[in-house]
Amino acid sequence: MKSVIVGTAGHIDHGKSALVRALTGIDPDRLEEEKRRGITIDLGFANLDLQSPDGEPIRIGLVDVPGHERFVRNMLAGVGGIDLVLLVVAADESVKPQTREHFEICRLLAVQRGITVLTKADLVDAETLQVVGMEVAEFLQGSFLDPATSPIIPVSSKTGAGLDQLQRELARLAAQVPAKDSSAVFRLPIDRVFTMKGFGTVVTGTLISGTVHKEQEVEVHPTGKRLRVRGVQVHGHSAEEAIAGQRTALNLAGVETTELARGMMLTPPEMFHPVVRLGVQLDLLPSARPLRQYARVHLHVFAAETIARVTLLGAKQLLHGESGFARLKLDRPIVLFPGDRFILRQYSPVITIGGGRVLDAGDPPIRIARDQSLPFLQTIANASPREALLARINRRRIFGLTLAEAVAETGWLPARVQQLAAELKQAGEIAIFGNVLITSRWLERIRQDILSLARHFHDANPLLAGINKEELRAAKWGYPELFDGVVAALLREKKLEADGELLRLPGRGVVLRDEEAESKSQIEQAFAKAGLQVPALKDVLASLPVDKVRAQKILTLLLRDRVLIKLSDDLVFHRDALEAMRRQIVAQKTKTPKLNVGNFKDLFGVTRKYAIPLLEYLDRERVTRRVGDERVIL
Ligand SMILES: Nc1nc2c(ncn2[C@@H]2O[C@H](COP(=O)(O)OP(=O)(O)OP(=O)(O)O)[C@@H](O)[C@H]2O)c(=O)[nH]1
Numbered sequence: 001m002k003s004v005i006v007g008t009a010g011h012i013d014h015g016k017s018a019l020v021r022a023l024t025g026i027d028p029d030r031l032e033e034e035k036r037r038g039i040t041i042d043l044g045f046a047n048l049d050l051q052s053p054d055g056e057p058i059r060i061g062l063v064d065v066p067g068h069e070r071f072v073r074n075m076l077a078g079v080g081g082i083d084l085v086l087l088v089v090a091a092d093e094s095v096k097p098q099t100r101e102h103f104e105i106c107r108l109l110a111v112q113r114g115i116t117v118l119t120k121a122d123l124v125d126a127e128t129l130q131v132v133g134m135e136v137a138e139f140l141q142g143s144f145l146d147p148a149t150s151p152i153i154p155v156s157s158k159t160g161a162g163l164d165q166l167q168r169e170l171a172r173l174a175a176q177v178p179a180k181d182s183s184a185v186f187r188l189p190i191d192r193v194f195t196m197k198g199f200g201t202v203v204t205g206t207l208i209s210g211t212v213h214k215e216q217e218v219e220v221h222p223t224g225k226r227l228r229v230r231g232v233q234v235h236g237h238s239a240e241e242a243i244a245g246q247r248t249a250l251n252l253a254g255v256e257t258t259e260l261a262r263g264m265m266l267t268p269p270e271m272f273h274p275v276v277r278l279g280v281q282l283d284l285l286p287s288a289r290p291l292r293q294y295a296r297v298h299l300h301v302f303a304a305e306t307i308a309r310v311t312l313l314g315a316k317q318l319l320h321g322e323s324g325f326a327r328l329k330l331d332r333p334i335v336l337f338p339g340d341r342f343i344l345r346q347y348s349p350v351i352t353i354g355g356g357r358v359l360d361a362g363d364p365p366i367r368i369a370r371d372q373s374l375p376f377l378q379t380i381a382n383a384s385p386r387e388a389l390l391a392r393i394n395r396r397r398i399f400g401l402t403l404a405e406a407v408a409e410t411g412w413l414p415a416r417v418q419q420l421a422a423e424l425k426q427a428g429e430i431a432i433f434g435n436v437l438i439t440s441r442w443l444e445r446i447r448q449d450i451l452s453l454a455r456h457f458h459d460a461n462p463l464l465a466g467i468n469k470e471e472l473r474a475a476k477w478g479y480p481e482l483f484d485g486v487v488a489a490l491l492r493e494k495k496l497e498a499d500g501e502l503l504r505l506p507g508r509g510v511v512l513r514d515e516e517a518e519s520k521s522q523i524e525q526a527f528a529k530a531g532l533q534v535p536a537l538k539d540v541l542a543s544l545p546v547d548k549v550r551a552q553k554i555l556t557l558l559l560r561d562r563v564l565i566k567l568s569d570d571l572v573f574h575r576d577a578l579e580a581m582r583r584q585i586v587a588q589k590t591k592t593p594k595l596n597v598g599n600f601k602d603l604f605g606v607t608r609k610y611a612i613p614l615l616e617y618l619d620r621e622r623v624t625r626r627v628g629d630e631r632v633i634l
């Protein structure tokens with residue numbers, strides 16, 4: 001059955017609660033104090049079944065709000081999720097301050113439909129009724145309640161006059177309310193918390209989107225606690241599930257009432273987090289004083305409220321009746337999605353001064369330049385979902401935006417984000433690596449950055465084969481799958497080559513200039529020719545056609561490749577010479593299994609200065625083993 005939420009609005013004592021009672025038979029004033037004082041203090045609820053003009057059943061959930069100026073914050077907690085408003089004006093009093101304030105609030109919240117009800121029609125004569133009707137009509141002109149499209153209906157809750165017509169109009173308008181997307185993300189702003197005998201903790205709220213069902217796990221924000229839904233009630237009856245647009249009560253397991261409060265929000269677990277920074281579009285009421293830079297205000301959204309500080313973007317102050325972009329810093333974190341409407345009230349004295357629309361509730365972990373705030377908000381303010389997603393991806397620059405982050409920022413279901421991302425990819429606007437979305441422009445930047453880092457590395461290290469992949473990854477790239485994906489693509493395109501853990505540009509790696517190559521072979525030959533009678537290293541290096549630094553690097557290269565082997569600081573041998581020595585020692589074993597320094601010197605014709613390090617080398621290589629003053633050949 002279609003469900004539509006209808007809220008009352010209007011000045012104190014104008015007959016809102018009496019009207020709800022007359023329509024539904026339910027007294028929305030449930031508190032003892034309300035009954036005693038004859039005023040509404042907090043929200044009241046009732047429901048009513050109607051039939052649309054073409055016979056479709058419609059369930060109306062009524063939210064009755066207090067009119068007293070001191071309880072506007074309670075009114076705001078109830079008006080958040082309504083589809084349709086009954087603006088109540090007493091025929092004997094006409095338009096009063098909270099008639100205006102409630103009406104402005106409905107406008108700022110972009111309530112689309114409503115009926116104006118002239119209550120207490122029995123208390124005035126026909127002429128007065130007509131005059132008040134004209135006054136009210138003038139007041140509403142040009143608004144969503146313009147009498148040309150929305151009826152003004154005189155009723156008496158006392159005599160019942162006009163109630164039939166009101167019900168007909170209500171059914172007609174309710175039938176026009178577009179069905180809500182029950183497959184969207186589930187969000188329930190909590191407006192009441194209480195204990196019910198035999199059940200435990202119960203919360204209620206207007207289910208603003210999605211579906212919640214029995215036994216589901218939910219997360220409560222901002223505390224982040226996970227809870228199980230033990231039972232669901234819709235408009236006072238047990239149900240398997242509740243869907244968007246229904247007054248919903250949930251019996252929650254594993255939580256005390258003290259851990260929950262009005263203003264908290266239930267969502268599916270692990271998808272969203274509350275934020276304290278918002279990018280918004282603000283509308284200041286014609287009656288408001290100028291809103292100054294960094295002003296503190298009260299922010300109301302759904303059932304939540306917090307103090308917030310306003311940073312106006314592109315203006316020093318906002319004048320009455322003006323609109324502008326701003327960033328808000330909230331005192332308390334709230335889960336919000338782009339498109340959510342909020343109300344602002346002056347810090348003191350507390351009066352409604354304006355409202356607006358959340359554009360950006362994403363708190364990117366990366367630093368976004370201050371001057372990018374305004375253009376970004378301007379872009380997404382009127383963008384299609386696809387363009388808005390593109391702008392969000394673009395905002396993350398080379399870091400990219402993950403699917404999960406996109407879901408958290410937009411409040412869209414993962415499937416929707418995936419669908420839009422696929423379209424953007426198809427159009428060549430973005431690339432997708434694993435779960436990371438990145439714009440083509442920033443992707444190109446990463447590719448160029450990686451290639452130019454590799455180029456710089458080669459230039460600075462001509463004698464190294466390549467740059468270590470992990471070192472490159474640590475440089476600055478955000479998500480690993482992004483870096484890995486880009487590197488894989490560059491490898492496929494042969495713009496990079498891999499050598500184990502090393503990456504290099506094709507044709508780069510170790511490159512020697514002519515004189516370097518010549519120096520390298522000079523060193524090699526000098527030592528190869530010398531056998532074990534090696535020259536002093538510094539003499540060889542000094543004789544080369546390259547400077548000392550390059551000579552040292554070439555030596556490092558030869559040592560790294562084990563063409564030369566260093567036995568002490570100034571003692572370097574060619575590997576062939578050492579290998580020849582090793583073979584000769586092994587051959588010697590058949591003649592004498594032992595060897596002393598003297599024997600060694602004779603055998604190879606070297607001085608003691610060379611003999612000692614060479615023997616120690618042989619010990620290390622396990623060709624010989626030292627026993628006292630002698631070596632045993634192994
Ligand atoms: N004669 C007459 N009295 C009415 C009518 N509607 C309401 N009243 C009376 O007006 C008084 C205020 O009515 P409520 O329904 O409590 O007014 P309200 O707008 O809910 O007031 P708050 O919730 O405090 O803002 C009560 O004494 C009602 O009995 C009506 O149509 N005719």
Ligand SMILES: [Mg+2]
Pocket residue numbers: 016017018039040064065066067
């Ligand atoms: Mg009331």
